[in-house]
Amino acid sequence: MELKTDINVSYASDxxxxxxxxxxxxxxxxxxxxxxxxxxIHNQILVWTKKNLPKVRIIPxxxxxxxxxxxxxxxxxxxxxxxxxxxxxxxxxxxRTPDKYRxxxxxxxxxxxxxxxxxxxxxxxxxISINVPSDIKAGKYRGTITVDCGSLFDLSVTLTVxxxxxxxxxxxxxxxxLWQNPDPVAKVHNVSLWSDDHYRLMRPYYEMLAxxxxxxxxxxxxxxxxxxxxxxxxxxxxxxWSRKKDGTWSYDYSVFDRYVEFVMSxxxxxxxxxxxxxxxxxxxxxxxxxxxxTVSVYAKPGTQTYNDLWExxxxxxxxxxxxxxxxEKTTIAMDExxxxxxxxxxxxxxxxxxxxxxxxxxxxxxxxxxxxxxYCVIIHAKFxxxxxxxxxxxxxxxxxxxACGENRxxxxxxxxxxxxxxxxxxxxxxGFTGYLxxxxxxxxxxxxxxxxxxxxxxxxxxxxxxxxxxxxxFEKLIEGIQDFEKIRILKEKFIKSxxxxxxxxxxxxxxxxxxxxxxxxxxxxxxNKGKAFISKF
Numbered sequence: 001m002e003l004k005t006d007i008n009v010s011y012a013s014d015x016x017x018x019x020x021x022x023x024x025x026x027x028x029x030x031x032x033x034x035x036x037x038x039x040x041i042h043n044q045i046l047v048w049t050k051k052n053l054p055k056v057r058i059i060p061x062x063x064x065x066x067x068x069x070x071x072x073x074x075x076x077x078x079x080x081x082x083x084x085x086x087x088x089x090x091x092x093x094x095x096r097t098p099d100k101y102r103x104x105x106x107x108x109x110x111x112x113x114x115x116x117x118x119x120x121x122x123x124x125x126x127x128i129s130i131n132v133p134s135d136i137k138a139g140k141y142r143g144t145i146t147v148d149c150g151s152l153f154d155l156s157v158t159l160t161v162x163x164x165x166x167x168x169x170x171x172x173x174x175x176x177x178l179w180q181n182p183d184p185v186a187k188v189h190n191v192s193l194w195s196d197d198h199y200r201l202m203r204p205y206y207e208m209l210a211x212x213x214x215x216x217x218x219x220x221x222x223x224x225x226x227x228x229x230x231x232x233x234x235x236x237x238x239x240x241w242s243r244k245k246d247g248t249w250s251y252d253y254s255v256f257d258r259y260v261e262f263v264m265s266x267x268x269x270x271x272x273x274x275x276x277x278x279x280x281x282x283x284x285x286x287x288x289x290x291x292x293x294t295v296s297v298y299a300k301p302g303t304q305t306y307n308d309l310w311e312x313x314x315x316x317x318x319x320x321x322x323x324x325x326x327x328e329k330t331t332i333a334m335d336e337x338x339x340x341x342x343x344x345x346x347x348x349x350x351x352x353x354x355x356x357x358x359x360x361x362x363x364x365x366x367x368x369x370x371x372x373x374x375y376c377v378i379i380h381a382k383f384x385x386x387x388x389x390x391x392x393x394x395x396x397x398x399x400x401x402x403a404c405g406e407n408r409x410x411x412x413x414x415x416x417x418x419x420x421x422x423x424x425x426x427x428x429x430x431g432f433t434g435y436l437x438x439x440x441x442x443x444x445x446x447x448x449x450x451x452x453x454x455x456x457x458x459x460x461x462x463x464x465x466x467x468x469x470x471x472x473x474f475e476k477l478i479e480g481i482q483d484f485e486k487i488r489i490l491k492e493k494f495i496k497s498x499x500x501x502x503x504x505x506x507x508x509x510x511x512x513x514x515x516x517x518x519x520x521x522x523x524x525x526x527x528n529k530g531k532a533f534i535s536k537f
Contacts, residue, residue: 001024001025003121006051007047007049007050007051007150007153008046009046009047011028011043011044012028013044014042014043014417015417015418016417017472018044018046018107018123019105020122020123021122021123023123024123030155030158031145031156031157031158032160033157034159034160034535035132035159035162036166037132037134037138037163037165037166038133039482040131040482041129041159042127042128042130042479044126044128045125045128046123046125047126047147047149049120049121049149051120052117052118053117053118053149053150054117056116056124056148057115057148058078058126058147058148059146059147060073060076060077060078060128061143061145063076063130064142065137065140069136069137070141071133071141071143075131075133076129076130077129077130077131078126078129079111079469080113080116081107081109081111081124081472082107082108082110082111083105083106083107084105084108084413084447084448084449085452086103086104086106086108086414086451086452086458086459087102087103087104087457087458088414090457092405092406093405093455095454096453096454096455098452104414106413107125107472108413108451108471109465109471110470110472110475111469112467130159132161134168136161137161139161141159141160142156142158143157144156144157164486164489166486167485169210169211169213169267172481173433173485174435174481175215175399176214176434176481177215177216177273177399178209178214178436179218180206180218180441181233181440181442182198182202183233184232184442184443185198185201185202185441186198188447188466189466194255194259199262202262203262203266205441206266207266207267209266210266211267212474213478215271215397216273217260217263217269217272217273218273218275219238219260219272220237220274220275221274221275221276221317222239222285223235223237224237224279225276225279225280225335226279227279227280230280232442232453239251239252241285241286241287241313243288243289244289245289249312251317251320253320260326272329272330272331273331273359273374275335276335277301277348278337280335282300283296283297283299284299297309301341306348311351314356327355328355330357331357332345332356333360334360334362335361335438339368342368342372345358346372357374358374359372359373359374360372360374360375361376361377362376362377363378364383366384370387370394372396373396374397375391375398376401377401378400378403379400379406380515383398388431392431392433397434398433399434400430401438402437403438404455409422410457412460413451413459418476418522418523418527419523420473420480421527422513422523422526422527423477424480424483425483425484425510428484428488429511429512429514439460439463440462441463442462443462444461447462447466448465448469483530483531486534487506490506490534491503510530512526512529
């Protein structure tokens with residue numbers, strides 16, 4: 001399209017990543033939206049221009065109902081979307097060089113600056129969020145969002161608040177598990193690992209994660225659980241293992257204790273998933289006092305070497321967890337390990353204490369499916385219906401995950417944003433209790449400029465950015481989780497009131513969310529159809 005006027009401002013779809021140097025085909029000045037009390041909703045504004053625009057800023061106004069009820073402007077937040085380099089799926093999990101796959105600029109990080117300079121002949125997206133108060137009265141609220149580009153552009157907002165309440169994230173039933181890593185926070189902010197400054201800087205990241213309904217603390221009980229070349233930074237041990245000169249062991253839990261207490265204080269406190277008793281290279285690192293150095297030992301699960309290494313630790317760890325009151329919420333977690341290894345680990349744990357729980361993200365194994373407490377299967381796998389029913393009745397987290405091997409749905413920086421919403425609709429359709437992704441914040445070398453990495457599709461290593469800065473991906477993931485909660489609440493209501501008509505219609509919509517359909521139908525089409533049904537209530 002031709003750029004006809006000097007300055008242009010419009011609402012735009014939040015399901016599209018608009019190119020930085022292409023004139024967008026949009027002209028929307030009104031945002032009509034329906035939301036539940038307690039819900040977070042969002043939209044996108046675009047600014048594009050023929051001339052440089054210094055110090056562009058967003059000025060939200062109050063939203064006021066005809067009865068005079070008010071949603072204050074501080075409930076409306078804006079963030080300028082930054083552009084980063086991305087690539088394409090290619091072969092998924094493979095060795096990558098910058099010239100192997102087609103690269104491009106995409107909008108994803110949501111910046112934390114209040115004003116921004118917009119260059120001529122570029123597009124500047126703005127992410128708009130409204131946090132609807134849970135105690136507001138139902139009704140229609142109107143107001144404006146003003147874009148100050150030197151000239152003022154007013155965009156109208158009409159928000160219809162439904163007479164439904166979405167619970168706060170701490171009460172969401174959706175089992176979200178984005179694995180955390182404290183080391184990149186220290187590295188990016190240039191502070192010492194485990195220092196007071198480190199904990200201070202980590203807090204907003206973990207509070208942001210808690211606000212998405214995160215349930216689990218990711219804890220590394222050994223050094224480098226995935227091996228030494230897993231990520232750009234490190235996976236540091238939270239427990240110091242020391243083998244004494246007389247052959248006995250000591251374990252220092254001081255970092256583990258402080259870290260767990262810290263994450264719980266941020267609002268993530270339901271589970272502690274400890275990685276791991278099976279590393280990817282079967283090597284385990286500890287400090288050897290006799291050698292005065294750190295060493296590693298190869299130990300395969302089920303062997304005497306393995307048992308000699310782990311039985312003293314698990315015995316001691318069990319006592320420590322019970323003294324802290326954490327044993328019941330702790331699991332020993334494994335990532336994509338085989339069934340024989342899992343059996344060996346579970347047998348060792350049960351020898352120490354029959355109350356031990358395990359977690360696994362990996363393939364489906366019916367034989368051990370009722371023995372794993374927190375079981376997450378890869379998206380192309382499915383639980384048998386009787387196992388799924390039994391696990392859910394027992395209150396076991398029963399989830400699925402996507403990784404570098406799935407083109408769609410996924411949450412790479414090149415993925416359509418609606419796929420991050422689709423993920424939770426698929427969970428609802430298949431009867432999963434939630435979703436797992438391996439990395440919340442495993443940042444790479446120049447995260448705010450380039451999301452590509454040497455081994456995985458761009459953006460695979462994280463969902464948010466240093467700052468902390470949220471992202472389009474992360475906000476859309478939250479949107480989907482909110483939809484999951486709405487589906488759950490409405491389904492319970494339909495069943496209680498014997499509303500077979502609406503229950504059947506909801507099930508027909510959920511039947512659309514299949515792995516076959518996501519390969520040929522845009523995620524946004526399915527999601528919008530589902531949202532249209534929800535908006536009737």
